[in-house]
Amino acid sequence: MAYASFMGLLKTILIILLVYFGLKIIFKWLKPFLLKYILNKVNQKMQDQFKQQADFNRPQQAKKENLEKSEKKVGEYIDYEEID
Structure with missing residues (x-):
């Protein structure tokens, strides 16, 4: 009975070590791709925030452009x- 427990414990320890080293190798290969993906997402978020900030700082120009567009849609005035 003690022999069976020892073999079970040994198998459990070997499985844990196998999983640990397997994940370590997999992450070593995937780390460059994961970092590139994460950095691209962070870069995209920063660009979006910068555009929102720039749009917020220039509300008068946007209003002028909207007025010009709306005036053009109305048509010509003939006197x-x-x-x-």
């Missing part, structure tokens, strides 16, 4: 003169 007719009366002939006597």
Whole structure:
């Protein structure tokens, strides 16, 4: 009975070590890809925040552009003169 417990313990320890070293090797290979992915996401978030900040700081220019666009959609004004 003691022999069976010792073999079970030994198998458990070997499985734990195998999983540990296996994950260590896998992460060693995947680390460059994971870091690149994470840095690209952080870079994208920073660019989005910068654009939002820039848009927030220039509200008057956006209003002028919207007014110009809305005026163009209305059409031309033609002034007719009366002939006597």
